[in-house]
Amino acid sequence: MSKQQTRTIKVDVLARVEGEGALYIKLKGDQVQDVKLNIYEPPRFFEAFLRGRHFSELPDVVARICGICPIAYQMSAVHAIERALGVAIDPSVRQLRRLFYCGEWIESHALHVYMLHAPDFLGYPDAIAMARDHQSIVQQGLRLKKAGNRIVALMGGREIHPVSAAVGGFYKVPSKSALKDLVDELKWALDASLATARWASGLDFPEFEQDYEFVSLSHSDEYPFNEGRIVSNRGLNIEASEYEENFTEQHVQHSNALHSVLRGHDSYMVGPMARFNLNFDKLPDVAQQAARDCGLQVPCCNPFRSIVVRAIELVFACHEALRVIRGYEPPPLPRAQTRARAATGQAATEAPRGLLFHRYALDQNGLITSAKIVPPTSQNQKRIEEDLRHFVSQIATRPSEEITLKCEQAVRNYDPCISCATHFLRLHLERD
Amino acid sequence: MSSKVRRKPRMAVFKFASCDGCQLSLLDAEDELLGVARALDIAYFPEASSAMLKGPYDIGLVEGSITTHHDAQRIQDVRRRCKTLITIGACATAGGIQALRNWKDVDEFIRVVYATPKYINTLKLSTPIAEHVPVDFELRGCPINKHQLIELITATLAGRKPNVPTYSVCLECKRKGNVCIAVAQGVACIGPVTQAGCGALCPSFDRGCYGCYGPMESSNTESLSHQLHILGQNNAEITRAFRSFNAWAWQFRKAGEESERT
Numbered sequence: 001m002s003k004q005q006t007r008t009i010k011v012d013v014l015a016r017v018e019g020e021g022a023l024y025i026k027l028k029g030d031q032v033q034d035v036k037l038n039i040y041e042p043p044r045f046f047e048a049f050l051r052g053r054h055f056s057e058l059p060d061v062v063a064r065i066c067g068i069c070p071i072a073y074q075m076s077a078v079h080a081i082e083r084a085l086g087v088a089i090d091p092s093v094r095q096l097r098r099l100f101y102c103g104e105w106i107e108s109h110a111l112h113v114y115m116l117h118a119p120d121f122l123g124y125p126d127a128i129a130m131a132r133d134h135q136s137i138v139q140q141g142l143r144l145k146k147a148g149n150r151i152v153a154l155m156g157g158r159e160i161h162p163v164s165a166a167v168g169g170f171y172k173v174p175s176k177s178a179l180k181d182l183v184d185e186l187k188w189a190l191d192a193s194l195a196t197a198r199w200a201s202g203l204d205f206p207e208f209e210q211d212y213e214f215v216s217l218s219h220s221d222e223y224p225f226n227e228g229r230i231v232s233n234r235g236l237n238i239e240a241s242e243y244e245e246n247f248t249e250q251h252v253q254h255s256n257a258l259h260s261v262l263r264g265h266d267s268y269m270v271g272p273m274a275r276f277n278l279n280f281d282k283l284p285d286v287a288q289q290a291a292r293d294c295g296l297q298v299p300c301c302n303p304f305r306s307i308v309v310r311a312i313e314l315v316f317a318c319h320e321a322l323r324v325i326r327g328y329e330p331p332p333l334p335r336a337q338t339r340a341r342a343a344t345g346q347a348a349t350e351a352p353r354g355l356l357f358h359r360y361a362l363d364q365n366g367l368i369t370s371a372k373i374v375p376p377t378s379q380n381q382k383r384i385e386e387d388l389r390h391f392v393s394q395i396a397t398r399p400s401e402e403i404t405l406k407c408e409q410a411v412r413n414y415d416p417c418i419s420c421a422t423h424f425l426r427l428h429l430e431r432d
Numbered sequence: 433m434s435s436k437v438r439r440k441p442r443m444a445v446f447k448f449a450s451c452d453g454c455q456l457s458l459l460d461a462e463d464e465l466l467g468v469a470r471a472l473d474i475a476y477f478p479e480a481s482s483a484m485l486k487g488p489y490d491i492g493l494v495e496g497s498i499t500t501h502h503d504a505q506r507i508q509d510v511r512r513r514c515k516t517l518i519t520i521g522a523c524a525t526a527g528g529i530q531a532l533r534n535w536k537d538v539d540e541f542i543r544v545v546y547a548t549p550k551y552i553n554t555l556k557l558s559t560p561i562a563e564h565v566p567v568d569f570e571l572r573g574c575p576i577n578k579h580q581l582i583e584l585i586t587a588t589l590a591g592r593k594p595n596v597p598t599y600s601v602c603l604e605c606k607r608k609g610n611v612c613i614a615v616a617q618g619v620a621c622i623g624p625v626t627q628a629g630c631g632a633l634c635p636s637f638d639r640g641c642y643g644c645y646g647p648m649e650s651s652n653t654e655s656l657s658h659q660l661h662i663l664g665q666n667n668a669e670i671t672r673a674f675r676s677f678n679a680w681a682w683q684f685r686k687a688g689e690e691s692e693r694t
Contacts, residue, residue: 015482018452042449042499043554048541049532053672060642064529064677067453067575115459115480126481128469138466146462157633159460160453160575161644164637171639251546334638408482417452 005029007400014408016116016126018068019418023411025388025403030396035389037381037411041418050371055081055340055362059165062358065373066417067160068111071104071152072351073373074165075226076358081167083241084345084362085338092331093169094226095324099179100155100165101225101349102321106148106189107159108352109272109310109317112415113196114141117307120409121203137199140192144314147189151321154178169335179325186322193314194290200308201294206406208391209301212383213265214274217350223282223316224275226349231278233299234265240348243357249374267382270354271414272309273300284323287315303387303413310415340366351376353415377416384414441490441589444476446510448496448503449530449558453575454521455479455495461578468582471589487513491588494567497523497530497558504555504564511565516588519561520581522574526646527680529574531558534680560680571596574644574677577629597628600648601641604632613640618663622673625651625683646678653687667691 007027014021022038046065053061058077063070075097082089089097114137115127124130131138149159155174156162164170215236219228230246231237238246247262262268277299280288291298291312300309346359354376361370391410395403445455459465459480468474475485492514498504511517519525527534533541538556542549561567571584580596587594597603601623605612613635614621621640623632627648634641647653653674660670674688 013478013484015478015484016480018456018479020447042503043542043545043552044449044499044528044530044558045533045538045541045545046529048544049529049536051544054669057672057676061529061676064451064453064574067451067456070451070453111459119482125483126474126477128466128474128481129483131466131469142462142465145460149460149462157637158575158630159578160456163634163639166639171634172637251551 006033014411016119016412017416017418018066019416021416021418023388023407025392025407027392027396030393032389032392032396035385035392037385037388039381039418047371047373050360050368053368055085055167055360055366055368058360058368059167060161060163062373063161065375068108068417069104069351069353070161071100071156071165072349072356074162075101075349076347076356077360078165078167079226079347079349080345080358080360081362082345083347084343084360085167085341086343087168087336087338089169089336090331090333092329093173093335095328096155096170096173096331098225099151099321099324102317102324103148103151103155105317105352106314106321107145107152108148109314110141110145110148113200113307113310113314114138114145116415117412120405120412121307140195144189144192144196147185148317150182150185154182166335168338169331169333171334173330173334176328176330179328183322183325186318186325190286190315190318190322193311193318194286196314197290197294197308197311200311201296203307205302205304206391207302208304208394210303210387210390212274212301213262213268214277214299215262215268215270215379216274216278216355217348218278219282221282223279223320224350230348230355232262232265232268233278236262236265240346240357243346243348243374244359244372247357247374247379249378261382267386268379269383270376270379271306272313272352272354273303273306274354275350276300276309276312283312283316284319286319287312290315303410306413306415340364353377353417354379375417377414377418380414380416384411384416387413440471440473442473442475442485442487443491443493443585444487444489444514445474445479445493446476446495447479448494448507448524448561449499450496450521450523450528452479452495454524454573455493457520457576457578457581458493461582464582468585472585489514490516491585492517494519494524494561495521497527497560498564499530499555499558500553501555507561507564516568517565518569518571518584518588519567520571520576522572522644522646522677524561525570525572525681526678527558527560529677529679531680532675533558535675558680569594572627572645573629577631580629598649599628600624600651601626601628601630601632601635601645604628604630605635608632608636610635613638614659614663620660620663620665620669620673622656625653625656625687642676643674643684644677646681647683651683653683654690657687657691667694
């Protein structure tokens with residue numbers, strides 16, 4: 001192949017991501033000429049049609065942005081409204097929200113680790129094909145996923161779009177004994193997560209490290225879910241209410257999702273690796289030890305190792321769920337009283353895939369007058385393109401087929417949720 | 433053993449405008465998934481697999497609504513390649529929450545969300561699949577119930593009618609022994625006109641049903657609107673109650689528009 005030959009490698013549908021997107025890569029010789037992550041998921045206009053809806057409807061409506069992480073949307077929404085209305089939540093409600101989030105992280109991370117990402121490392125098209133040779137691994141993954149889903153279904157009635165989240169708390173809170181029923185399975189899940197981490201750390205990882213700006217919530221004494229300041233490893237340290245002064249969204253022609261950049265810093269990474277690197281000292285000992293046993297460095301700068309980091313977060317989420325259940329006392333009231341007033345509130349919480357920012361303005365009747373939602377994937381989108389640009393140049397001499405597979409894997413490192421960011425990945429690699 | 437092995441039926445899963453939750457229901461059937469994969473060949477399911485067989489398929493599951501010109505054409509092609517076409521979820525069966533644009537100016541919507549409106553290509557309406565192609569079965573819900581999905585796939589493979597009830601949420605509430613929250617607590621609930629399937633979840637969580645399974649077959653929305661008035665709901669609130677995940681389903685559409693006019 002001549003040095004100056006242009007190659008286009010094209011995958012029409014990038015699989016094992018949530019939503020519809022495409023990737024376009026153009027190579028001239030071993031030089032990368034263009035990388036585009038093209039999100040062609042049709043827009044659904046949540047921020048537009050939320051106007052005129054009552055704040056009490058928000059948790060149900062925004063859940064429908066994403067079937068994989070509905071709780072994340074519910075949590076960012078209720079916190080933003082609570083800030084707008086000046087509602088203080090009961091400490092037990094706060095603990096229950098952490099538990100709810102644990103369920104979603106376990107379900108979502110187990111899905112990604114076992115069913116979406118692992119097949120890349122082991123060379124299968126999907127977990128079902130993988131199960132023919134690795135049945136016990138896949139079954140472990142399914143049971144782990146189910147353990148997370150059990151928390152969500154117990155607290156919210158169903159796994160997808162649970163119905164219990166409300167501004168001020170919950171419509172109904174679980175009894176102590178109902179939560180106790182989860183303990184045995186969660187103890188198993190904790191052990192299974194540790195096994196997952198050990199197993200994932202033995203996979204083959206391409207040598208690839210980048211100098212990232214990591215962004216996540218940071219809380220003084222907790223691994224972050226619903227509370228904390230937004231920080232980065234390059235000095236960012238702000239309240240959620242300052243988010244829009246510090247981050248800006250760009251609309252690019254090739255995508256129906258808006259690219260988010262940090263003013264004066266450019267692209268950044270949110271998600272498990274960002275949380276892990278910025279909050280390692282807040283992980284419980286069992287998760288810290290597991291990370292060390294897996295040979296994870298802090299900071300971890302190889303995005304292919306995110307599968308191990310997700311496994312460490314599985315360990316954390318199972319441990320945290322057990323902690324919350326052990327200390328649980330039902331709140332005196334399932335939810336705090338709310339009174340409508342004209343106000344604006346912002347909140348950011350940690351969705352499985354990273355920081356999720358919401359801002360709502362309300363009128364005096366509690367109707368929404370404006371809404372802004374910045375999902376994790378649109379924040380990672382620019383960073384994914386940069387990873388690809390650098391990674392492709394590293395493997396540019398390889399056959400097109402191998403480049404294609406490796407690039408898909410590099411995109412899946414981020415567990416992109418395109419339904420959130422809008423939706424489909426089409427990989428299109430072009431070479432002169 | 434015979435050398436001729438009967439080909440397993442092929443299933444495909446297609447996505448249009450949606451949240452991915454209904455197709456995720458298949459992966460959330462953790463106990464049944466590997467069994468389903470033994471009974472049929474999951475030939476096209478991009479969310480779960482990078483192996484994509486072209487078809488034709490015996491069963492096509494379609495999630496999502498039609499919101500772009502491209503998707504309006506794509507669904508025609510999907511229909512041609514599927515022997516049995518099943519729509520799953522409120523987006524595919526009723527246009528979904530994104531059908532709220534159907535009462536608004538979509539160009540204004542684009543300007544609100546996107547800085548460069550000319551990059552966005554969308555239709556004025558979000559419409560269910562059945563407005564575009566013949567559909568063999570519509571499975572309701574936002575999201576669908578995974579047990580109903582497994583039952584539907586099983587029934588389709590067996591060539592029998594699926595056991596998917598079309599009565600209202602009220603029956604599920606009664607069966608669970610719930611005290612009626614509309615009667616006892618005066619909570620607005622649209623369960624009386626909503627199709628069963630969720631297991632009366634919201635009333636079991638001390639809140640009114642918000643209609644995510646869409647209108648039941650013979651729903652008396654007029655009478656329910658009247659009851660909601662008696663409970664103190666104003667017209668705007670009643671309109672919003674009908675106008676959510678199944679807003680474009682004709683019974684809810686009519687009920688919402690009537691309370692909007694009055």
